[in-house]
Amino acid sequence: MALIFRWLVRLASALIFLTVAAVVLAYYFASRSLPDYSAENEVSGISAPVEIVRDNANVPHIFGQNDADVYFGLGYAHAQDRLWQMTMLRRTAQGRLSELFGTRTVPIDEVLRRFDIYTLAVSSFNAQDDQTKAALRAYSAGVNAWLAEVNEGALGRGAPEMWLFNHAIARWEPADSIAILKLMALQLTSHLDNEVLRARTSLLIENERLRDIMPDDPTDGVAALPEYAELIPGVPDFTPNTHMAFQSISPVKRGPLAGASNAWAANAARSATGATLLANDPHLELTAPSIWYLARLELSTGGVIGGTIPGMPIVLSGRSADLGWGVTTAYVDDQDILIEEVNPANPNEYRDVTGWVPFRTRDSIITVRDAPAVTLRLRWTANGPVMPANQFNLGTITPPGHVTSIAWSALSDRDPSMSSAMAIMRARTVREAIAAGEDYIAPAQNLTVADRNRIAMKTVGALPARDENHQSQGRLPSYGYLPENRWQGRFPYSDNPEFVDPDGGIIGNTNNKTIDRPFPLHVSHHWGDTQRINRWxxxxxxxxxxxxxSFIEAQLDTVSFAARTLLTLMGADLWYTGDPAPDGTPERRRQIALDLLSAWNGEMNEHLPEPLIYAAWVREFQKRLIRDELGPLAPEFTHADPVFIERVFRDIDGASVWCDIIQSAPVETCTDIARQALDEALIWIAENHGEAIEAVRWGDAHQATHDHPVLGNTPLLNWVVNIRQSTSGGDHTLQRGKTAGTGVAPFQNVHAAGYRGVYDFADPDSSVFVTATGQSGHPLSRYYDNLGELWRRGEYIPMSLDPDLARAAAVGISVLRPAN
Structure with a gap:
């Protein structure tokens, strides 16, 4: 027995030793890729020394003798901190993920190959102006200089993920940056998904009910606010809405999780300091690290500071000494699905306006790790690329003998959007910034700008010119061989919505409808917000x-206008009407929940139980409304739509018919469904968050999921690479925390403001910004999540162009010298 015990001890000791040794060895190899922020290196590609001063938040301030050297420094800094993220964005755009991840990413690669984004990016390089070409070349040289150092210095393959997915890293090319901008266009659009869902739904229900479940924005369009003096003073802070009217790594997002953002500006007359103000917080899927990276560039036109996306040499939202700019997704209807008839006698031809013509074709080979390569036959019509039936649920709306092609403004091989974005960054006045946006094509954005004296908002991006006789006005798939369904170029830039120096002194956008114009100058039928705009x-x-x-306070506001509106309707016949009930019964739980909600002001505070009760109630209520009419299609409607629910309760155009369950003999009222939905929601809360309703917390359900797109689901590693935080806000608050809508944790915060910035031109260096995680993409770096807790608490860091301030508490100063 003693001998067995000794051997067990030895075996256990050996296992512990091997485990510790493995951890130490893994840490050693992973830490090799941590950059030295105080190193001096000789590099090729610069004409004079470049200095990268990293302030105490690890924001690089880049100084050089000319613009090209500064862009070189930005490429170098991006690659130091986000090499893995950059290579993944490039691989995604190229359709080459499967070389690393095998068969599970083949569908993603197939979509990107069929859109042919990377080929279009390569062609679009020649469409850039000379300044942009030079900047792209210099930026690429900076990335490649860091790649050379990684290779020569054995710096852990550049990123710890490279040890798990080792593959040679190709040199960075100027087209790679253009491809990432086009990839953003795919991530931010939701019109294709919305068009398919609308078509599928229309096959199940009559058109009148389609207007309920997929309602139009009931507003007239809001961008510029009226003069303050025109408003009735003393309006209470409560106004019911009376308008009647894939895989995480995939860039293709479901409609509810497409791009969103907030931006607003005030002119000198509406500012306490007599100078303009601007705030911007773009919303994207939460990841670790965040897609955003803070940087300052000292260009020949002056300093520029703000949010960049690694892989592109542009500040997408930020400020200079004279101008601030921010972006919000404009929801321009820039995608159409065309139904193309295939020649039954020759499957290589489709019906064109003039008759049968051949598809334009090309083969593309997807290399797949540990599996045979996949050969795709890419096909295009005059309208755009042909997508197979298994993509985007297109097979559900495509008749036999037909295929679908996609018309999309981003599919341009002469796309100067990068030049336009860089020109906006160099602009010094509102008018210069608006003029710079003329050549911008995609992704369509609302550009909010403020110089020291003026404010404006302009939609930048191509507005497709549709025929006024278009069969579906672009809302549903239509026949591609009919000339009236085909795009006729783009409308002139002057037709894009524009608001300059409004009389009311305030301008802004929350992805809401900005303008109400008849088709075809309508901009869009499908908008991203009908609720936040009311609170704003x-x-x-x-x-x-x-x-x-006060602008920061608005950015961080968590009061839900939707909750205030819907609760007065859903609980109208339930408040205080229940009979006394003993503890532990469903009736008693319902009474407690209603008592809590009746005293609640609609604030989606992470520490309160009411937001969770409300969110679970409206979710269950909508599920009960639609599941009998829509059947298996009901799960496609993942998020409760306040406009739909309000239409139902107010019986707009007979919408209350949704409350009656088709399969049952009695005629159910909306109050019946509301009561049943509340009971069901309370059961769900008890099963998932505890029996004591008063003790549950919204923040426990509404955790921000900053997950690593590749390693986030890997046991053990997910504890290292994922960042989880209890957060306030919700689907319809200005501090937007869009919920997942599906799965076992439907209220997780998966889509929010990864970047926040507020720019004050009374004292520009008092401007502030922050990102959701940290500057580094290396999980072992102390800068991996150094900004995350500030972001969660609603705090910011200084956004200063003062070089002395950056140097005063620098965590490192890198000097790049020209190689002999």
């Missing part, structure tokens, strides 16, 4: 003048 309008007009802090 209230906050902006609640005071005569604004400050930087």
């Amino acid at each position: 309008r209230r906050l902006m007009q609640a005071r005569n003048v604004h400050t930087r802090d």
Whole structure:
């Protein structure tokens, strides 16, 4: 027995030793790729020394003798901190993920190959102006200089992920940056998904009910607010809405998780300091690290600071000494699905306006790790690339003998959007910034700008010119051989919505409808917000003048206008009407929940139980409304739509018919469904968050999921690479925290403001910004999540162009010298 015990001890000791040794060895190899921020290196590609000063938040301030050297420094800094992220974005755009990940990413590669984004990016390089070409070349040289150092210095393959998915890293090319911008266009659009869902739904229900479940925006369009003096003073802070009217690594997002953002500006008359203000917080899927990277560039035109995306040499949202700019997704209807008839006598031909013509074709080979290569036959019509039936659920709406092609403004091989974005970054006045946006094509954005004296908002991006006789106005798939369904180029830039120096002094956008114009100048039928805009309008007009802090307060506001509206309807016949009930019964739990909600102000605070009760209630209520009419299609509607629910309760155009369950003999009322939905929601809460309703917390369900797109689901490693935080906000608050809508944790915060910035031109260096995680993409770096807790608490860091301030608490100063 003693001998067995000794051997067990030895075996256990050996296992512990091997485990510790393996951990130490893994740490050693992974840490090799941590960059030295205070190194001096000789590099090829610069004409004079470049200095990268990293302030105490690890934001690089890049100084050089000319613009090209500064862009070189940005490429170098991006690659130091985000090499894995950059290579993944490039691989995604190229359709080459399967070389690393095998068969599970073949569908993603297939989509990108069929859109042919990378080929279009290569062609679009020649469409850039000379300044942009030079910047792209210099940026690429900076990335490649860091790659050379990784290879020569054995710096852990450049990123710890490379040890798990080792593959040679190709040199960075200027087209790679253009491809990432086009990839953003795919990530931010939701019109294709919406068009397919609308078509599928229309096959199940009559058109009148389709207007309920997929309602139009009931507003007239909001961008510029009226003069403050025109408002009735003393309006209470509550106004019911009376308008009647894939895999995480995939860039293709479901409609509810497509791009969103907030931006607003105030002119000198509406600012307490007599200078303009601008705030911007773009919303994207939460990841670790965040897609955003803070940087400052000292260009020949002056300093520029703000949010960049690694892989591109542009500040997408930020400021210079004279101008601030921010972007929000414009929801321009820039995609159409065309039904193409295939020649039954020759499958290589399709019906064109003039008759049968051949598809334009090309073969493309996807190399797949540990599996045979996949050969795709790519096909295009005059309208765009042909997508197979298994993509985007297109097979559900494509008749036999037909295929679908996609018309999309981003599919341009002469796309100067990168040049336009860089020109906006160099602009010094509102008018210069608006003029710079003329050549921008995709992704379509609302550009909000403020110089020291003026404010404006302009939609930048191509507005497809549709025929006024288009069969579906672009809302549903239509026959591609009919000339009236085909695009006729783009409308002139002057037709894009524009708002300059409004009389009311305030301008803004929350992805809401900005303008109400008849088709075909309508901009879009499908918008991203009908709720946040109401709360924003209230906050902006609640005071005569604004400050930087009041703009921050609005960015962080968590009051749900939707909750205030819907609860008065859903609980109208339930408040205080229940009979006394003993503890532990469903009736008693319902009474407790209603008592809590009746005293609630609609604030989606992470520490309160009411937001969770409300969210679970409306989710269950919509499920009960639609599951009998839509059947298996009901799960496609993952998020409760406040406009739909309000239409139902107010019986707009007979919408209350949704409350009656088709399969049952009795006629159910909306109050019946609301009561049943509340009971069901409380059961779900008890099963998932505890029996004590008063003790549950919204933040436990609404955790921000900053997950690593590749390693986030890997046991053990997910504890290292994922960042989880309890957060406030919700689907319809200005501090937007869009919920997952599906799965075992439907209220997780998966889509939010990865970047926040507030720019104050009374004292530009008092401007502030922050990102959701940290500057580094290396999980072992102390800068991997150094900004995350500030972001969660609603705090910011200084956004200063003062070089002395950056140097005063620098965590490192890198010097790049020209190689002999």
